[in-house]
Amino acid sequence: MRATGKVIAMSAMALAVAGCSTLSSLNPFKKEDKTPPAKLVDIKSPSPVKVVWKHSVGKAGVNVFTPALADNSLFVADADGNVERLDAASGKQLWRAKAGTDLTAGVGSDGKVVVVGGTKGKVIAFDAATGKELWTAQATSEILSAPVIGGDAVIVRSVDNRITAYDEKTGEKRWFLQRPTPALTLRNAPGMVVAGTNVVVAQPAGRMLGLALSNGVPRFEVPVAEPRGATELERVSDIGGTPVVFEQDLCTVTYQGKVGCFDANTGAAKWTKDASSDVGVSVDPRFVFVADDKGSVIAFSRDGGASAWKSDALSYRRLSTPLSFGRTVAVGDFEGYVHFLSREDGTMLGRVSLDSSPIKSVPLLAGSNMIVQTQAGTVAAIAAE
Template sequence: VVAFNQENGTEQWRRQLSSEVLAVPAIGEGMVVVHTEDGTIYGLDAGTGDQRWIYNQNIPVLTLHGTSSPVISGSTVFCGLAGGKLVALSLETGMLEWEGHVTIPSGGSELERMVDVDADPLVYSGTVYAAAYQGDVVAVGEGSGKVFWKRKISVYNNMAVNWQQLVVSDAEGFLWSLDPDSGAARWRVKDLHYRHLSPPAILGDYVAVGDFEGYLHWFSADDGSPAARMRIGSSPIVVPPVVRDEVLYLLSTDGTLAAVRLPEAE
């Protein structure tokens, strides 16, 4: 992990960790929290890179190539684990506050038991949303880990949420809009089946999602009806889109960076 000065780009510190870092570190309250591929979660001092705490876990023999990014909310760090769990850790000490199963592994083979929580947890209005591959999407209490609802959908991408809906692109290429309070399906788009969808984004009255051919698809956030489609490039869009000031920023695997505004109303 390397920290750079935001103004001039000079290196501030560098820290060697136990294995590859595939997840985006979380920064808050003077801490940098990093989740490595071997399942270790580090709490580092943001100013110096010194290790403040470490949380170790056992990971399954077979996992997806990816890890959930830690998410900081108040004084707590939330992170999904390769074995199907979601943990809440103290940001200050790294001590476990609570843990719960997003999905419990089942099946006779290592492949069938692979239930990685690679999607980043979403913290919204006192609820934490998490999802597992070959498993479930769940909503749990931020302070207690109490399960509010659970729905069987296989997910490895990040999700998007607002007051109206939780939007999920599943492992088969279906795009779902779920009620954030109950998990009930509001709508589902089936036309993008097996197009290896990117994480979705909510922008105004629309939901946007990219695919493996470089297309960006827009749908009505109200009912999932198609609104627009454009091609960003010929390479897959896999990085989570970033929404700022009604502009959607996208990055494809060939390095193409695009800024896209809302579709014009017909």
């Protein structure tokens, strides 16, 4: 028994510094899966896909930076402390600012302010129009999740699971809520999303927490999946990526757990199905799309959760969060490719290469284009016909 405990403790130390994509390999009681990534095959009669523009920001390092879209502008950042505003249509740089410290998280913006997380929990806010630094604040620990803005408040979640609201204009602390953290959690960026007058915060152990933006009072807390398994590692079921609000649905997925949709106002469950992903979901009027931890792309019916289709063409290619994009669902991989699958049946339709580095950020829509940022710092707008 002592030897087993030692193995688990050593694994816990490894987990604290490892990326979430390698979590399953740390389980000492599970046979290591050495399945090679699927080889890419030629696509017969590929659909036209083109890169509209590219821009280079700095590298992301060990963290993940996702662009923010507001007022027809993109706000991007990198690990070296660079923050930029780009024209979403052309990629032209409108301003560039220095945070004065390395960055670990971002970007959050509502078109008025731009907020990023710096080393040792520093929070830095810039004026969205000019790039001028407005204020700084100090969180209680490292920040990995991009800040979100709603109700004139900047919401920050630090890795000690403290959720803090700062005044958007002054940086003054408005409220905070401290939540417990399990012994083992994914070292990822559990996301937050504004849903009306609430902010929904992904929590460890497969739970979603809805808080009032005005004062931080909990409105609901719901389990997406219950931890299962004989060991601490097997029981990790953290929410992957950022919950998504679509109309009245709040949809999400957990690692080693469930995918499901809930009422965005009350948290009441509408449906859940077995799934495992650490990168989140995409939602459109008909489907909820999941890229699971084995590289399968799965479409669930948004109305009831029935499985519509599943594609294994990209198995073990360490996929990004998918994106419903026109008649396709797009997903990035560990070699800098963006793949386009049929939204209706999962058939592979097209592919474009950005660079050779992984795509870990969440793709987003900007007008008729999708925006992707790679770990090497390529920010690209892609159009698909």
